[in-house]
Amino acid sequence: MATTTSTPAGHDAVGGGRPRLVASDLDGTLLGPGGVASPRTLAMIAACRAAGVHVVFVTGRPVVWLDPVAEQTGHTGAAICANGALVYDAGRREVLSATTVAPADVLEAAARLRRRLDGITVALETLEGFRKEPDYVARYDWGRDRDRGDLATLLDPDPGVVKMLVRRETGTVEELLAVAREELEGLVHPTHSGPESPMVEISALGVSKAAALAAHAASLGVAQEDVVAFGDMPNDVEMLRWAGRGFAMTGGHPEAVAAADAAAPPSAEDGVAQVVEALLAR
Incomplete structure:
Protein backbone atom coordinates (compact mmCIF):
# COMPACT_ATOMS: atom_id res chain seq x y z
CA MET A 1 0.00 0.00 0.00
CA ALA A 2 1.49 3.30 -1.04
CA THR A 3 1.79 6.17 1.38
CA THR A 4 1.61 9.79 0.33
CA THR A 5 2.75 12.87 2.16
CA SER A 6 0.72 16.00 2.74
CA THR A 7 0.70 19.33 4.44
CA PRO A 8 -0.93 19.32 7.89
CA ALA A 9 -4.33 20.15 6.45
CA GLY A 10 -3.67 18.78 2.98
CA HIS A 11 -5.09 21.88 1.30
CA ASP A 12 -2.15 23.99 0.15
CA ALA A 13 -1.46 21.86 -2.93
CA VAL A 14 -4.52 23.12 -4.82
CA GLY A 15 -6.09 26.50 -5.27
CA GLY A 16 -9.67 27.60 -5.31
CA GLY A 17 -12.09 28.99 -2.79
CA ARG A 18 -14.92 27.60 -0.76
CA PRO A 19 -16.61 24.61 -2.43
CA ARG A 20 -20.34 24.39 -3.03
CA LEU A 21 -20.42 20.60 -2.75
CA VAL A 22 -18.32 18.18 -0.70
CA ALA A 23 -18.44 14.58 -1.95
CA SER A 24 -16.83 11.91 0.18
CA ASP A 25 -16.34 8.21 0.16
CA LEU A 26 -17.12 6.65 3.54
CA ASP A 27 -14.96 3.68 4.54
CA GLY A 28 -11.30 4.60 4.82
CA THR A 29 -12.13 8.21 4.01
CA LEU A 30 -14.84 10.07 5.95
CA LEU A 31 -15.23 7.41 8.62
CA GLY A 32 -12.49 6.56 11.06
CA PRO A 33 -11.50 3.21 12.56
CA GLY A 34 -14.45 0.90 13.09
CA GLY A 35 -16.55 2.84 10.61
CA VAL A 36 -17.30 5.61 13.11
CA ALA A 37 -17.52 9.33 12.38
CA SER A 38 -15.47 11.31 14.88
CA PRO A 39 -16.80 14.38 16.72
CA ARG A 40 -14.63 16.55 14.46
CA THR A 41 -16.15 14.98 11.36
CA LEU A 42 -19.66 15.48 12.72
CA ALA A 43 -18.84 19.13 13.40
CA MET A 44 -17.51 19.53 9.86
CA ILE A 45 -20.72 18.13 8.37
CA ALA A 46 -22.76 20.51 10.53
CA ALA A 47 -20.56 23.43 9.47
CA CYS A 48 -21.13 22.60 5.80
CA ARG A 49 -24.85 22.48 6.38
CA ALA A 50 -24.78 25.86 8.15
CA ALA A 51 -22.73 27.37 5.32
CA GLY A 52 -25.09 26.08 2.63
CA VAL A 53 -22.50 23.64 1.27
CA HIS A 54 -23.97 20.38 0.01
CA VAL A 55 -22.55 17.17 1.48
CA VAL A 56 -22.93 13.99 -0.56
CA PHE A 57 -21.90 10.56 0.66
CA VAL A 58 -20.48 8.57 -2.28
CA THR A 59 -19.90 4.94 -1.39
CA GLY A 60 -19.64 1.40 -2.64
CA ARG A 61 -21.95 0.36 0.18
CA PRO A 62 -25.45 -0.89 -0.55
CA VAL A 63 -28.34 1.19 0.75
CA VAL A 64 -28.93 -1.15 3.68
CA TRP A 65 -25.47 -0.26 5.01
CA LEU A 66 -25.92 3.47 4.42
CA ASP A 67 -28.76 4.05 6.88
CA PRO A 68 -26.64 3.49 10.04
CA VAL A 69 -24.11 6.07 8.81
CA ALA A 70 -26.87 8.55 8.01
CA GLU A 71 -28.27 8.11 11.51
CA GLN A 72 -24.85 8.50 13.10
CA THR A 73 -24.03 11.67 11.18
CA GLY A 74 -27.49 13.19 10.95
CA HIS A 75 -27.16 13.22 7.17
CA THR A 76 -30.50 13.74 5.44
CA GLY A 77 -29.27 14.65 1.98
CA ALA A 78 -28.23 12.62 -1.02
CA ALA A 79 -26.11 9.51 -0.97
CA ILE A 80 -24.68 7.77 -4.00
CA CYS A 81 -24.47 4.06 -3.24
CA ALA A 82 -23.26 0.86 -4.91
CA ASN A 83 -20.41 2.69 -6.70
CA GLY A 84 -22.83 5.00 -8.47
CA ALA A 85 -25.59 2.57 -9.40
CA LEU A 86 -28.02 4.02 -6.84
CA VAL A 87 -28.89 7.57 -5.83
CA TYR A 88 -30.55 7.58 -2.43
CA ASP A 89 -32.37 10.17 -0.33
CA ALA A 90 -31.01 9.47 3.15
CA GLY A 91 -33.64 11.57 4.87
CA ARG A 92 -36.63 9.90 3.25
CA ARG A 93 -34.85 6.54 2.90
CA GLU A 94 -35.91 6.40 -0.71
CA VAL A 95 -34.06 5.26 -3.82
CA LEU A 96 -34.26 8.09 -6.33
CA SER A 97 -32.67 6.32 -9.29
CA ALA A 98 -31.06 2.99 -10.12
CA THR A 99 -28.92 1.74 -12.99
CA THR A 100 -28.89 -2.03 -13.19
CA VAL A 101 -26.83 -4.67 -14.98
CA ALA A 102 -28.77 -6.66 -17.57
CA PRO A 103 -29.07 -10.37 -16.66
CA ALA A 104 -27.45 -11.33 -19.97
CA ASP A 105 -24.44 -9.17 -19.11
CA VAL A 106 -24.15 -10.76 -15.66
CA LEU A 107 -24.13 -14.23 -17.20
CA GLU A 108 -21.65 -13.23 -19.90
CA ALA A 109 -19.32 -11.57 -17.40
CA ALA A 110 -19.31 -14.66 -15.19
CA ALA A 111 -18.68 -16.92 -18.17
CA ARG A 112 -15.74 -14.84 -19.41
CA LEU A 113 -14.08 -14.78 -15.99
CA ARG A 114 -14.58 -18.51 -15.49
CA ARG A 115 -12.92 -19.22 -18.81
CA ARG A 116 -9.81 -17.47 -17.49
CA LEU A 117 -9.82 -18.38 -13.81
CA ASP A 118 -10.96 -21.27 -11.66
CA GLY A 119 -12.68 -20.80 -8.31
CA ILE A 120 -14.87 -17.87 -9.36
CA THR A 121 -18.03 -17.40 -7.27
CA VAL A 122 -20.68 -14.73 -7.71
CA ALA A 123 -23.14 -12.81 -5.57
CA LEU A 124 -25.60 -10.10 -6.54
CA GLU A 125 -26.70 -6.91 -4.83
CA THR A 126 -30.16 -6.32 -6.25
CA LEU A 127 -33.15 -4.07 -5.78
CA GLU A 128 -34.80 -7.06 -4.12
CA GLY A 129 -31.95 -7.94 -1.75
CA PHE A 130 -28.77 -9.99 -1.65
CA ARG A 131 -28.49 -13.19 -3.69
CA LYS A 132 -25.56 -15.55 -4.05
CA GLU A 133 -24.31 -18.77 -5.50
CA PRO A 134 -24.06 -21.55 -2.88
CA ASP A 135 -20.24 -21.49 -2.74
CA TYR A 136 -19.92 -17.73 -2.45
CA VAL A 137 -18.38 -16.74 0.90
CA ALA A 138 -20.04 -13.51 2.02
CA ARG A 139 -17.87 -11.05 3.96
CA TYR A 140 -20.76 -9.94 6.15
CA ASP A 141 -24.05 -11.26 7.47
CA TRP A 142 -26.78 -10.03 5.14
CA GLY A 143 -29.57 -11.12 7.48
CA ARG A 144 -32.74 -12.18 5.70
CA ASP A 145 -31.35 -11.60 2.20
CA ARG A 146 -29.89 -15.05 1.67
CA ASP A 147 -31.39 -16.27 -1.58
CA ARG A 148 -29.11 -18.95 -2.98
CA GLY A 149 -28.95 -20.80 -6.27
CA ASP A 150 -27.20 -21.01 -9.60
CA LEU A 151 -26.72 -17.72 -11.37
CA ALA A 152 -29.38 -18.24 -14.03
CA THR A 153 -31.96 -19.02 -11.35
CA LEU A 154 -31.00 -15.96 -9.31
CA LEU A 155 -31.58 -13.79 -12.37
CA ASP A 156 -35.01 -15.14 -13.32
CA PRO A 157 -37.06 -13.03 -13.05
CA ASP A 158 -34.73 -10.04 -13.27
CA PRO A 159 -34.23 -8.76 -9.68
CA GLY A 160 -32.54 -5.54 -10.77
CA VAL A 161 -28.82 -6.16 -10.27
CA VAL A 162 -27.10 -3.00 -9.07
CA LYS A 163 -23.78 -4.69 -8.40
CA MET A 164 -22.24 -8.05 -9.21
CA LEU A 165 -19.70 -9.31 -6.66
CA VAL A 166 -17.02 -11.71 -7.89
CA ARG A 167 -14.76 -13.56 -5.46
CA ARG A 168 -11.80 -15.87 -5.86
CA GLU A 169 -10.25 -17.18 -2.68
CA THR A 170 -6.82 -17.72 -4.25
CA GLY A 171 -4.64 -14.94 -5.59
CA THR A 172 -4.96 -11.22 -4.85
CA VAL A 173 -7.69 -8.74 -5.56
CA GLU A 174 -5.29 -6.82 -7.81
CA GLU A 175 -4.74 -9.93 -9.95
CA LEU A 176 -8.47 -10.55 -10.13
CA LEU A 177 -9.18 -6.94 -11.08
CA ALA A 178 -6.54 -7.01 -13.82
CA VAL A 179 -8.19 -10.05 -15.40
CA ALA A 180 -11.65 -8.53 -15.03
CA ARG A 181 -10.58 -5.30 -16.72
CA GLU A 182 -9.11 -7.24 -19.62
CA GLU A 183 -11.93 -9.72 -20.10
CA LEU A 184 -14.89 -7.44 -19.43
CA GLU A 185 -13.87 -4.33 -21.35
CA GLY A 186 -16.85 -2.92 -23.21
CA LEU A 187 -19.31 -5.18 -21.37
CA VAL A 188 -19.48 -3.98 -17.77
CA HIS A 189 -17.43 -1.83 -15.37
CA PRO A 190 -15.23 -3.69 -12.81
CA THR A 191 -13.49 -2.10 -9.83
CA HIS A 192 -12.66 -2.84 -6.21
CA SER A 193 -12.98 -0.98 -2.93
CA GLY A 194 -10.63 -2.76 -0.54
CA PRO A 195 -7.45 -4.86 -0.53
CA GLU A 196 -8.55 -6.99 2.40
CA SER A 197 -10.91 -9.15 0.36
CA PRO A 198 -10.33 -10.94 -2.99
CA MET A 199 -13.49 -9.42 -4.44
CA VAL A 200 -14.19 -7.39 -7.56
CA GLU A 201 -17.32 -5.25 -7.82
CA ILE A 202 -19.01 -5.01 -11.22
CA SER A 203 -21.53 -2.40 -12.34
CA ALA A 204 -23.29 -1.66 -15.59
CA LEU A 205 -21.14 -0.07 -18.28
CA GLY A 206 -20.96 3.67 -17.71
CA VAL A 207 -21.75 3.46 -14.01
CA SER A 208 -19.26 5.07 -11.65
CA LYS A 209 -19.21 7.33 -8.65
CA ALA A 210 -18.15 10.14 -10.98
CA ALA A 211 -21.05 9.73 -13.39
CA ALA A 212 -23.63 9.73 -10.61
CA LEU A 213 -21.98 12.65 -8.83
CA HIS A 253 -4.48 2.95 -3.00
CA PRO A 254 -1.86 4.01 -5.59
CA GLU A 255 -4.54 4.43 -8.28
CA ALA A 256 -6.47 6.87 -6.08
CA VAL A 257 -3.32 8.76 -5.17
CA ALA A 258 -2.35 9.10 -8.84
CA ALA A 259 -5.82 10.35 -9.78
CA ALA A 260 -6.03 13.07 -7.12
CA ASP A 261 -4.92 16.68 -7.20
CA ALA A 262 -3.64 16.53 -3.63
CA ALA A 263 -3.42 14.42 -0.50
CA ALA A 264 -5.56 14.67 2.61
CA PRO A 265 -4.40 13.37 5.99
CA PRO A 266 -5.55 9.81 6.76
CA SER A 267 -9.07 9.03 7.90
CA ALA A 268 -7.81 8.12 11.38
CA GLU A 269 -6.70 11.77 11.70
CA ASP A 270 -9.99 13.24 10.45
CA GLY A 271 -8.40 14.06 7.11
CA VAL A 272 -11.60 15.07 5.34
CA ALA A 273 -12.57 17.35 8.21
CA GLN A 274 -9.11 18.95 8.24
CA VAL A 275 -9.26 19.85 4.56
CA VAL A 276 -12.89 20.99 4.55
CA GLU A 277 -12.38 23.16 7.63
CA ALA A 278 -9.57 24.95 5.81
CA LEU A 279 -11.64 25.37 2.65
CA LEU A 280 -14.64 26.73 4.55
CA ALA A 281 -12.38 29.32 6.17
CA ARG A 282 -11.52 30.86 2.78
Missing part, protein backbone atom coordinates in the same frame (compact mmCIF):
# COMPACT_ATOMS: atom_id res chain seq x y z
CA ALA A 214 -21.80 14.71 -12.03
CA ALA A 215 -25.52 14.19 -12.65
CA HIS A 216 -26.41 15.01 -9.06
CA ALA A 217 -24.26 18.15 -8.99
CA ALA A 218 -25.87 19.32 -12.22
CA SER A 219 -29.33 18.79 -10.70
CA LEU A 220 -28.31 21.13 -7.87
CA GLY A 221 -26.87 23.72 -10.23
CA VAL A 222 -23.35 23.12 -8.89
CA ALA A 223 -20.52 23.43 -11.40
CA GLN A 224 -17.81 20.79 -11.65
CA GLU A 225 -15.14 23.23 -10.47
CA ASP A 226 -17.11 23.87 -7.27
CA VAL A 227 -17.03 20.20 -6.23
CA VAL A 228 -14.43 18.82 -3.82
CA ALA A 229 -14.15 15.03 -3.60
CA PHE A 230 -12.36 12.64 -1.25
CA GLY A 231 -11.55 8.94 -1.70
CA ASP A 232 -8.98 6.22 -1.15
CA MET A 233 -9.63 3.25 -3.45
CA PRO A 234 -9.87 2.32 -7.16
CA ASN A 235 -13.64 2.80 -7.09
CA ASP A 236 -12.97 6.47 -6.26
CA VAL A 237 -10.60 7.14 -9.17
CA GLU A 238 -13.10 8.52 -11.68
CA MET A 239 -14.66 10.75 -9.02
CA LEU A 240 -11.29 12.15 -7.94
CA ARG A 241 -10.44 12.92 -11.56
CA TRP A 242 -13.82 14.51 -12.30
CA ALA A 243 -14.13 16.79 -9.28
CA GLY A 244 -12.83 20.33 -9.42
CA ARG A 245 -10.50 19.31 -6.61
CA GLY A 246 -9.85 15.67 -5.77
CA PHE A 247 -8.13 14.58 -2.56
CA ALA A 248 -6.79 11.07 -1.98
CA MET A 249 -6.36 9.97 1.60
CA THR A 250 -2.79 9.55 2.78
CA GLY A 251 -2.07 5.82 2.64
CA GLY A 252 -4.71 5.30 -0.03
Whole structure:
Protein backbone atom coordinates (compact mmCIF):
# COMPACT_ATOMS: atom_id res chain seq x y z
CA MET A 1 0.00 0.00 0.00
CA ALA A 2 1.49 3.30 -1.04
CA THR A 3 1.79 6.17 1.38
CA THR A 4 1.61 9.79 0.33
CA THR A 5 2.75 12.87 2.16
CA SER A 6 0.72 16.00 2.74
CA THR A 7 0.70 19.33 4.44
CA PRO A 8 -0.93 19.32 7.89
CA ALA A 9 -4.33 20.15 6.45
CA GLY A 10 -3.67 18.78 2.98
CA HIS A 11 -5.09 21.88 1.30
CA ASP A 12 -2.15 23.99 0.15
CA ALA A 13 -1.46 21.86 -2.93
CA VAL A 14 -4.52 23.12 -4.82
CA GLY A 15 -6.09 26.50 -5.27
CA GLY A 16 -9.67 27.60 -5.31
CA GLY A 17 -12.09 28.99 -2.79
CA ARG A 18 -14.92 27.60 -0.76
CA PRO A 19 -16.61 24.61 -2.43
CA ARG A 20 -20.34 24.39 -3.03
CA LEU A 21 -20.42 20.60 -2.75
CA VAL A 22 -18.32 18.18 -0.70
CA ALA A 23 -18.44 14.58 -1.95
CA SER A 24 -16.83 11.91 0.18
CA ASP A 25 -16.34 8.21 0.16
CA LEU A 26 -17.12 6.65 3.54
CA ASP A 27 -14.96 3.68 4.54
CA GLY A 28 -11.30 4.60 4.82
CA THR A 29 -12.13 8.21 4.01
CA LEU A 30 -14.84 10.07 5.95
CA LEU A 31 -15.23 7.41 8.62
CA GLY A 32 -12.49 6.56 11.06
CA PRO A 33 -11.50 3.21 12.56
CA GLY A 34 -14.45 0.90 13.09
CA GLY A 35 -16.55 2.84 10.61
CA VAL A 36 -17.30 5.61 13.11
CA ALA A 37 -17.52 9.33 12.38
CA SER A 38 -15.47 11.31 14.88
CA PRO A 39 -16.80 14.38 16.72
CA ARG A 40 -14.63 16.55 14.46
CA THR A 41 -16.15 14.98 11.36
CA LEU A 42 -19.66 15.48 12.72
CA ALA A 43 -18.84 19.13 13.40
CA MET A 44 -17.51 19.53 9.86
CA ILE A 45 -20.72 18.13 8.37
CA ALA A 46 -22.76 20.51 10.53
CA ALA A 47 -20.56 23.43 9.47
CA CYS A 48 -21.13 22.60 5.80
CA ARG A 49 -24.85 22.48 6.38
CA ALA A 50 -24.78 25.86 8.15
CA ALA A 51 -22.73 27.37 5.32
CA GLY A 52 -25.09 26.08 2.63
CA VAL A 53 -22.50 23.64 1.27
CA HIS A 54 -23.97 20.38 0.01
CA VAL A 55 -22.55 17.17 1.48
CA VAL A 56 -22.93 13.99 -0.56
CA PHE A 57 -21.90 10.56 0.66
CA VAL A 58 -20.48 8.57 -2.28
CA THR A 59 -19.90 4.94 -1.39
CA GLY A 60 -19.64 1.40 -2.64
CA ARG A 61 -21.95 0.36 0.18
CA PRO A 62 -25.45 -0.89 -0.55
CA VAL A 63 -28.34 1.19 0.75
CA VAL A 64 -28.93 -1.15 3.68
CA TRP A 65 -25.47 -0.26 5.01
CA LEU A 66 -25.92 3.47 4.42
CA ASP A 67 -28.76 4.05 6.88
CA PRO A 68 -26.64 3.49 10.04
CA VAL A 69 -24.11 6.07 8.81
CA ALA A 70 -26.87 8.55 8.01
CA GLU A 71 -28.27 8.11 11.51
CA GLN A 72 -24.85 8.50 13.10
CA THR A 73 -24.03 11.67 11.18
CA GLY A 74 -27.49 13.19 10.95
CA HIS A 75 -27.16 13.22 7.17
CA THR A 76 -30.50 13.74 5.44
CA GLY A 77 -29.27 14.65 1.98
CA ALA A 78 -28.23 12.62 -1.02
CA ALA A 79 -26.11 9.51 -0.97
CA ILE A 80 -24.68 7.77 -4.00
CA CYS A 81 -24.47 4.06 -3.24
CA ALA A 82 -23.26 0.86 -4.91
CA ASN A 83 -20.41 2.69 -6.70
CA GLY A 84 -22.83 5.00 -8.47
CA ALA A 85 -25.59 2.57 -9.40
CA LEU A 86 -28.02 4.02 -6.84
CA VAL A 87 -28.89 7.57 -5.83
CA TYR A 88 -30.55 7.58 -2.43
CA ASP A 89 -32.37 10.17 -0.33
CA ALA A 90 -31.01 9.47 3.15
CA GLY A 91 -33.64 11.57 4.87
CA ARG A 92 -36.63 9.90 3.25
CA ARG A 93 -34.85 6.54 2.90
CA GLU A 94 -35.91 6.40 -0.71
CA VAL A 95 -34.06 5.26 -3.82
CA LEU A 96 -34.26 8.09 -6.33
CA SER A 97 -32.67 6.32 -9.29
CA ALA A 98 -31.06 2.99 -10.12
CA THR A 99 -28.92 1.74 -12.99
CA THR A 100 -28.89 -2.03 -13.19
CA VAL A 101 -26.83 -4.67 -14.98
CA ALA A 102 -28.77 -6.66 -17.57
CA PRO A 103 -29.07 -10.37 -16.66
CA ALA A 104 -27.45 -11.33 -19.97
CA ASP A 105 -24.44 -9.17 -19.11
CA VAL A 106 -24.15 -10.76 -15.66
CA LEU A 107 -24.13 -14.23 -17.20
CA GLU A 108 -21.65 -13.23 -19.90
CA ALA A 109 -19.32 -11.57 -17.40
CA ALA A 110 -19.31 -14.66 -15.19
CA ALA A 111 -18.68 -16.92 -18.17
CA ARG A 112 -15.74 -14.84 -19.41
CA LEU A 113 -14.08 -14.78 -15.99
CA ARG A 114 -14.58 -18.51 -15.49
CA ARG A 115 -12.92 -19.22 -18.81
CA ARG A 116 -9.81 -17.47 -17.49
CA LEU A 117 -9.82 -18.38 -13.81
CA ASP A 118 -10.96 -21.27 -11.66
CA GLY A 119 -12.68 -20.80 -8.31
CA ILE A 120 -14.87 -17.87 -9.36
CA THR A 121 -18.03 -17.40 -7.27
CA VAL A 122 -20.68 -14.73 -7.71
CA ALA A 123 -23.14 -12.81 -5.57
CA LEU A 124 -25.60 -10.10 -6.54
CA GLU A 125 -26.70 -6.91 -4.83
CA THR A 126 -30.16 -6.32 -6.25
CA LEU A 127 -33.15 -4.07 -5.78
CA GLU A 128 -34.80 -7.06 -4.12
CA GLY A 129 -31.95 -7.94 -1.75
CA PHE A 130 -28.77 -9.99 -1.65
CA ARG A 131 -28.49 -13.19 -3.69
CA LYS A 132 -25.56 -15.55 -4.05
CA GLU A 133 -24.31 -18.77 -5.50
CA PRO A 134 -24.06 -21.55 -2.88
CA ASP A 135 -20.24 -21.49 -2.74
CA TYR A 136 -19.92 -17.73 -2.45
CA VAL A 137 -18.38 -16.74 0.90
CA ALA A 138 -20.04 -13.51 2.02
CA ARG A 139 -17.87 -11.05 3.96
CA TYR A 140 -20.76 -9.94 6.15
CA ASP A 141 -24.05 -11.26 7.47
CA TRP A 142 -26.78 -10.03 5.14
CA GLY A 143 -29.57 -11.12 7.48
CA ARG A 144 -32.74 -12.18 5.70
CA ASP A 145 -31.35 -11.60 2.20
CA ARG A 146 -29.89 -15.05 1.67
CA ASP A 147 -31.39 -16.27 -1.58
CA ARG A 148 -29.11 -18.95 -2.98
CA GLY A 149 -28.95 -20.80 -6.27
CA ASP A 150 -27.20 -21.01 -9.60
CA LEU A 151 -26.72 -17.72 -11.37
CA ALA A 152 -29.38 -18.24 -14.03
CA THR A 153 -31.96 -19.02 -11.35
CA LEU A 154 -31.00 -15.96 -9.31
CA LEU A 155 -31.58 -13.79 -12.37
CA ASP A 156 -35.01 -15.14 -13.32
CA PRO A 157 -37.06 -13.03 -13.05
CA ASP A 158 -34.73 -10.04 -13.27
CA PRO A 159 -34.23 -8.76 -9.68
CA GLY A 160 -32.54 -5.54 -10.77
CA VAL A 161 -28.82 -6.16 -10.27
CA VAL A 162 -27.10 -3.00 -9.07
CA LYS A 163 -23.78 -4.69 -8.40
CA MET A 164 -22.24 -8.05 -9.21
CA LEU A 165 -19.70 -9.31 -6.66
CA VAL A 166 -17.02 -11.71 -7.89
CA ARG A 167 -14.76 -13.56 -5.46
CA ARG A 168 -11.80 -15.87 -5.86
CA GLU A 169 -10.25 -17.18 -2.68
CA THR A 170 -6.82 -17.72 -4.25
CA GLY A 171 -4.64 -14.94 -5.59
CA THR A 172 -4.96 -11.22 -4.85
CA VAL A 173 -7.69 -8.74 -5.56
CA GLU A 174 -5.29 -6.82 -7.81
CA GLU A 175 -4.74 -9.93 -9.95
CA LEU A 176 -8.47 -10.55 -10.13
CA LEU A 177 -9.18 -6.94 -11.08
CA ALA A 178 -6.54 -7.01 -13.82
CA VAL A 179 -8.19 -10.05 -15.40
CA ALA A 180 -11.65 -8.53 -15.03
CA ARG A 181 -10.58 -5.30 -16.72
CA GLU A 182 -9.11 -7.24 -19.62
CA GLU A 183 -11.93 -9.72 -20.10
CA LEU A 184 -14.89 -7.44 -19.43
CA GLU A 185 -13.87 -4.33 -21.35
CA GLY A 186 -16.85 -2.92 -23.21
CA LEU A 187 -19.31 -5.18 -21.37
CA VAL A 188 -19.48 -3.98 -17.77
CA HIS A 189 -17.43 -1.83 -15.37
CA PRO A 190 -15.23 -3.69 -12.81
CA THR A 191 -13.49 -2.10 -9.83
CA HIS A 192 -12.66 -2.84 -6.21
CA SER A 193 -12.98 -0.98 -2.93
CA GLY A 194 -10.63 -2.76 -0.54
CA PRO A 195 -7.45 -4.86 -0.53
CA GLU A 196 -8.55 -6.99 2.40
CA SER A 197 -10.91 -9.15 0.36
CA PRO A 198 -10.33 -10.94 -2.99
CA MET A 199 -13.49 -9.42 -4.44
CA VAL A 200 -14.19 -7.39 -7.56
CA GLU A 201 -17.32 -5.25 -7.82
CA ILE A 202 -19.01 -5.01 -11.22
CA SER A 203 -21.53 -2.40 -12.34
CA ALA A 204 -23.29 -1.66 -15.59
CA LEU A 205 -21.14 -0.07 -18.28
CA GLY A 206 -20.96 3.67 -17.71
CA VAL A 207 -21.75 3.46 -14.01
CA SER A 208 -19.26 5.07 -11.65
CA LYS A 209 -19.21 7.33 -8.65
CA ALA A 210 -18.15 10.14 -10.98
CA ALA A 211 -21.05 9.73 -13.39
CA ALA A 212 -23.63 9.73 -10.61
CA LEU A 213 -21.98 12.65 -8.83
CA ALA A 214 -21.80 14.71 -12.03
CA ALA A 215 -25.52 14.19 -12.65
CA HIS A 216 -26.41 15.01 -9.06
CA ALA A 217 -24.26 18.15 -8.99
CA ALA A 218 -25.87 19.32 -12.22
CA SER A 219 -29.33 18.79 -10.70
CA LEU A 220 -28.31 21.13 -7.87
CA GLY A 221 -26.87 23.72 -10.23
CA VAL A 222 -23.35 23.12 -8.89
CA ALA A 223 -20.52 23.43 -11.40
CA GLN A 224 -17.81 20.79 -11.65
CA GLU A 225 -15.14 23.23 -10.47
CA ASP A 226 -17.11 23.87 -7.27
CA VAL A 227 -17.03 20.20 -6.23
CA VAL A 228 -14.43 18.82 -3.82
CA ALA A 229 -14.15 15.03 -3.60
CA PHE A 230 -12.36 12.64 -1.25
CA GLY A 231 -11.55 8.94 -1.70
CA ASP A 232 -8.98 6.22 -1.15
CA MET A 233 -9.63 3.25 -3.45
CA PRO A 234 -9.87 2.32 -7.16
CA ASN A 235 -13.64 2.80 -7.09
CA ASP A 236 -12.97 6.47 -6.26
CA VAL A 237 -10.60 7.14 -9.17
CA GLU A 238 -13.10 8.52 -11.68
CA MET A 239 -14.66 10.75 -9.02
CA LEU A 240 -11.29 12.15 -7.94
CA ARG A 241 -10.44 12.92 -11.56
CA TRP A 242 -13.82 14.51 -12.30
CA ALA A 243 -14.13 16.79 -9.28
CA GLY A 244 -12.83 20.33 -9.42
CA ARG A 245 -10.50 19.31 -6.61
CA GLY A 246 -9.85 15.67 -5.77
CA PHE A 247 -8.13 14.58 -2.56
CA ALA A 248 -6.79 11.07 -1.98
CA MET A 249 -6.36 9.97 1.60
CA THR A 250 -2.79 9.55 2.78
CA GLY A 251 -2.07 5.82 2.64
CA GLY A 252 -4.71 5.30 -0.03
CA HIS A 253 -4.48 2.95 -3.00
CA PRO A 254 -1.86 4.01 -5.59
CA GLU A 255 -4.54 4.43 -8.28
CA ALA A 256 -6.47 6.87 -6.08
CA VAL A 257 -3.32 8.76 -5.17
CA ALA A 258 -2.35 9.10 -8.84
CA ALA A 259 -5.82 10.35 -9.78
CA ALA A 260 -6.03 13.07 -7.12
CA ASP A 261 -4.92 16.68 -7.20
CA ALA A 262 -3.64 16.53 -3.63
CA ALA A 263 -3.42 14.42 -0.50
CA ALA A 264 -5.56 14.67 2.61
CA PRO A 265 -4.40 13.37 5.99
CA PRO A 266 -5.55 9.81 6.76
CA SER A 267 -9.07 9.03 7.90
CA ALA A 268 -7.81 8.12 11.38
CA GLU A 269 -6.70 11.77 11.70
CA ASP A 270 -9.99 13.24 10.45
CA GLY A 271 -8.40 14.06 7.11
CA VAL A 272 -11.60 15.07 5.34
CA ALA A 273 -12.57 17.35 8.21
CA GLN A 274 -9.11 18.95 8.24
CA VAL A 275 -9.26 19.85 4.56
CA VAL A 276 -12.89 20.99 4.55
CA GLU A 277 -12.38 23.16 7.63
CA ALA A 278 -9.57 24.95 5.81
CA LEU A 279 -11.64 25.37 2.65
CA LEU A 280 -14.64 26.73 4.55
CA ALA A 281 -12.38 29.32 6.17
CA ARG A 282 -11.52 30.86 2.78
